[in-house]
Amino acid sequence: MDEEAKTLTVGDRESGYLMEFREDGVFLTVYPNTTGENLFELSDLQQILTDYGVEDYNILEMAKTVRSAKGMPVRIASHFASSAGGGAEAEVDDPSQRKAGLIVDVSRDKMQASIRYDTTKGTVLPTKQEVLDALEAKGVTTGIDEKAIEEGIRSLNTFVAAQGHPPVHGENAHIERKYDLSIKGRPAVNEYNRVDYKNLNLFILVKKGDLIAERIPQTEGVEGINVYGNPVAAHNGRPIPMPKGKNVEVREENKLYALIDGQIDDQKSRINVNPHLLLHSGVGVGTGNIDFTGSVEIQGNVEQGFVVKATGDIQVKGLVSGNVTGRNVFVGGGISGLNAGRVVAEEDVHAAYVENATVEAGRDIQINDVVLHSTLKAGKRIYVEQNKGTIMGGNIAAGEEIRAKVFGNPAFVVTRLSVGINPSLQRKYQEACKQYKEDKHRLQQIDAMLNTLSKIDTSKLPPQRIEQINKLTYSRFPLAGRIQRTEKSIKQLEEELSKMKHGKIYISDRMYPGCRVSVNSILMNVQSEIQHSVLQVKEDHVEVGPF
Numbered sequence: 001m002d003e004e005a006k007t008l009t010v011g012d013r014e015s016g017y018l019m020e021f022r023e024d025g026v027f028l029t030v031y032p033n034t035t036g037e038n039l040f041e042l043s044d045l046q047q048i049l050t051d052y053g054v055e056d057y058n059i060l061e062m063a064k065t066v067r068s069a070k071g072m073p074v075r076i077a078s079h080f081a082s083s084a085g086g087g088a089e090a091e092v093d094d095p096s097q098r099k100a101g102l103i104v105d106v107s108r109d110k111m112q113a114s115i116r117y118d119t120t121k122g123t124v125l126p127t128k129q130e131v132l133d134a135l136e137a138k139g140v141t142t143g144i145d146e147k148a149i150e151e152g153i154r155s156l157n158t159f160v161a162a163q164g165h166p167p168v169h170g171e172n173a174h175i176e177r178k179y180d181l182s183i184k185g186r187p188a189v190n191e192y193n194r195v196d197y198k199n200l201n202l203f204i205l206v207k208k209g210d211l212i213a214e215r216i217p218q219t220e221g222v223e224g225i226n227v228y229g230n231p232v233a234a235h236n237g238r239p240i241p242m243p244k245g246k247n248v249e250v251r252e253e254n255k256l257y258a259l260i261d262g263q264i265d266d267q268k269s270r271i272n273v274n275p276h277l278l279l280h281s282g283v284g285v286g287t288g289n290i291d292f293t294g295s296v297e298i299q300g301n302v303e304q305g306f307v308v309k310a311t312g313d314i315q316v317k318g319l320v321s322g323n324v325t326g327r328n329v330f331v332g333g334g335i336s337g338l339n340a341g342r343v344v345a346e347e348d349v350h351a352a353y354v355e356n357a358t359v360e361a362g363r364d365i366q367i368n369d370v371v372l373h374s375t376l377k378a379g380k381r382i383y384v385e386q387n388k389g390t391i392m393g394g395n396i397a398a399g400e401e402i403r404a405k406v407f408g409n410p411a412f413v414v415t416r417l418s419v420g421i422n423p424s425l426q427r428k429y430q431e432a433c434k435q436y437k438e439d440k441h442r443l444q445q446i447d448a449m450l451n452t453l454s455k456i457d458t459s460k461l462p463p464q465r466i467e468q469i470n471k472l473t474y475s476r477f478p479l480a481g482r483i484q485r486t487e488k489s490i491k492q493l494e495e496e497l498s499k500m501k502h503g504k505i506y507i508s509d510r511m512y513p514g515c516r517v518s519v520n521s522i523l524m525n526v527q528s529e530i531q532h533s534v535l536q537v538k539e540d541h542v543e544v545g546p547f
Contacts, residue, residue: 008120010048016040017066018073019048026054026077028062030069041108042066049077051103052118098122100156102130104138110226113140113162115152125153135161142229167224170237176214177271179204179264204264205293206273212264213271215242215254245272261293261311275312282318283308296326304338320351335359337374362424371396371404379424385508391415399425400502405509408526412514420503420520420537429493436486439479446476505535508547517542 008021016039018029026049033039042063049057057077065074101118115131126134131149135141143163152159181204206212221234242250247259248271258273265272275294282300283290290296295312302308304321314326319333321341329345337357343349349361353369354376365378368386373393376382381401384391389405396402397418408415453469461469503519511530517523519535524542532547 025075027073028065028076029073030066031071032069099124102126102134104134110228111164111166112160113227114158115161116158117156128153140227142225142227162227164226165224167232167234168222169235170219170221172237173218173240174216175243176216178211206258208258208261210258211255212258213256243269243271245270247273401504403506408512408515415515418518419505425493425496432486432490439483443479507533
């Protein structure tokens with residue numbers, strides 16, 4: 001048998017070491033470590049020597065070899081026993097009758113114990129009890145897999161004989177948001193499954209009292225145990241603070257609610273509800289329509305065909321050609337509607353000029369320059385007194401006053417002016433009267449039908465017919481209640497309309513013929529130029545008085 005056949009080796013370059021058991025001694029080679037990982041411990045090498053019965057070895061030389069890791073073999077013992085466990089076994093002439101060496105390898109994390117065989121000593125497989133004894137001698141007491149051992153002793157392959165229970169680390173706390181930021185900028189899809197590029201979902205909106213986020217608390221870890229029966233600590237999950245920002249409130253310790261209507265402003269560590277929306281550009285194909293709960297500031301234009309709605313004030317620094325609806329609307333540029341634009345405010349509208357557009361305000365409208373061929377309706381006053389201060393063409397109506405420098409033009413363009421009746425109140429009054437008339441007619445029909453049915457023996461009617469009669473009876477009471485509320489509303493509107501008896505039109509420069517004036521429902525067609533005057537009703541006619 002040559003030298004190579006007589007040499008037993010343990011390890012390889014991948015293991016980081018090579019242990020050679022030669023006839024002239026035990027040699028250790030430690031390879032340079034290029035991975036940065038600690039591939040083995042000195043105690044691992046000592047265990048191998050013990051497994052192979054090497055008791056007399058130079059521990060200092062071995063430690064020096066591990067530190068230097070030169071990749072050169074160094075002799076650390078002059079001889080070794082011929083079998084593991086110390087002491088030589090009786091010499092057997094037939095190697096096939098000798099038992100294979102039994103080696104127990106424990107993983108670095110001590111969570112796994114494997115059995116491997118040294119076939120240089122023999123090829124006879126050990127018994128189950130011999131494997132159990134080897135594990136016990138190694139100190140392995142936990143997670144022993146007897147079924148795996150029974151399978152493992154049927155071949156010379158390495159197998160796992162014991163498996164520890166790794167720790168279960170706790171999960172970190174996290175914030176579960178109740179809104180989806182991924183839809184931002186994604187066009188809405190309508191009921192016909194068509195993409196609406198005017199609604200780009202640029203803003204995540206919430207209502208007061210909405211749950212916007214919830215903290216899922218951290219969990220505790222579960223301790224593990226290694227194959228030696230020793231506990232292995234588990235890490236508990238880390239907590240996380242609530243992302244409480246502006247206009248939100250923490251309730252029930254882990255839930256975040258909106259305190260106001262507004263837009264979600266998610267800054268990861270803080271979640272705010274912002275009632276003010278600032279657009280650095282205009283409103284058009286790049287933004288889509290805007291429907292916001294709060295106030296809106298637009299630094300560009302509102303393009304034709306696009307809509308801006310807000311529950312608060314709206315400020316547009318550029319031009320408005322689309323539709324804008326808010327509490328107060330301030331337009332730094334003009335309102336140029338191209339006969340399609342519309343601006344509606346619950347209170348006031350301020351703009352530089354209006355051309356071919358519709359403007360409605362619950363209170364006042366103030367235009368800084370001119371109003372051309374437009375429809376203006378104000379609950380109280382309309383002011384066009386700065387710069388040119390001209391109202392020309394269109395329909396202008398106000399509840400109390402209309403003030404301008406110039407009305408109409410020398411070409412006698414038709415300009416309709418109405419003052420003394422609040423257009424909004426008038427519209428509400430007309431709608432209420434229409435609703436009252438329809439409901440009253442419906443109630444009369446129901447009463448007539450019920451009166452006829454009262455003369456019939458309902459016990460002879462089929463159940464379906466009786467159910468129809470019951471529904472008809474039940475519908476009468478809410479309808480009668482609505483009629484009473486409408487009557488009350490009509491009376492209130494009539495009282496408010498009756499108070500409007502002092503409508504006036506102030507002409508600081510001139511009013512041209514072609515203007516058709518209505519003051520407190522008294523009509524007057526202007527036939528000649530009027531200068532520096534006030535138009536108001538006196539004794540059932542429109543009087544032209546000094547300004």
